[in-house]
Amino acid sequence: MCIDSQMLSAYLDGELKEPYRTQVIEHLEHCAACRKHLDDIRALSNRVRNTAFTEEELGRKKDAMLEMLDKKYFQNNKISFFRRRFEMSLPQMVTAAAAVVVIFVCGFMFFGSNPAQTDDILPSFAVPADSQNVRLVSSKSGSLDDYTLEEILQYLDAKGYQVDISIKGLQPIETPAQTE
Amino acid sequence: MEIKSTNRDDFRFIYEQNYHLIMQVTMHIVYNLGIAEDLTQEAFERFYVKNMTFPSEEEAKYWLLKVAKNLALNHINRNKRDIQLVEKVKKMPGKTVNNEDGQKQVIDEESRREVREAIAQLPENLRIVIQLKEFSGLDYKAIGKTLGISETNVKVRVHRARKKLEELLNTEDRDVY
């Protein structure tokens, strides 16, 4: 029995699993028809590959695009509180694999002025600092980088919240060697 | 290596590694360099804006491929009425030849155009699979992950695409006689 073309196609792609692979190899050794069939599939595959666009054709904007994206996303003149803190004040945390900034907001305006008490009554919520949560506390759209810490504090203060900010570095269970 | 899409070094690394691949894939869907560039840029912007951490550079690659492919397909479907894909391929300017062996290059370019036209005639579900197979260097498993289909399904589609291409190209040969 000869090999069906789907199997040959998978064999050509190096995707045929044992024991089929060995069976195909053995069959090919003594069957000229299947060898011809395989050659045809290979020739077609090569023709298709040959229609690939060259890196030269595709790459004309590569460097300019990266530069543009780099400017847009990584060279923001207004350094955010979080980036500044992480770069300047907490060098050891920069090297930690993960760090989380947590903002605790307590609604003391409803329950008196004792924060400890408030903690007991009202579950304080902890928000990891990312762009999602700035929208949450400020109700304005935009990313975290659009606001300084001062602005966030002023906003919360104006709303009558007591704010406590803590920054934690999280050590992962196993630290894989970082490739530079 | 873990990849954080908003980390500058990680972003540059992923960009350098995948730019040509993303261009290749979008280009074979839209057949227009300027549009492919726009789509590629959008894919990388989404990558950043998404602010995700990937367990490996491969996972980041699959994500980018998936997004780029969907962006390109959306673009095509949105503009379907404007111009048929096959027509687009026909209208694509040939590559400029400045090789001393100019004659052979022209023939290559003709054959290439013929195959591209045949690929453009494949149904979408076969076309994307064979393009990823032949242009991306991804194996069946990775293609399956990118497209959200099973490895077996990839195998079947690669085979069907090849069979269909064989038919299309042979028919065109016969027309010559």
Ligand SMILES: [Zn+2]
């Ligand atoms: Zn045989």
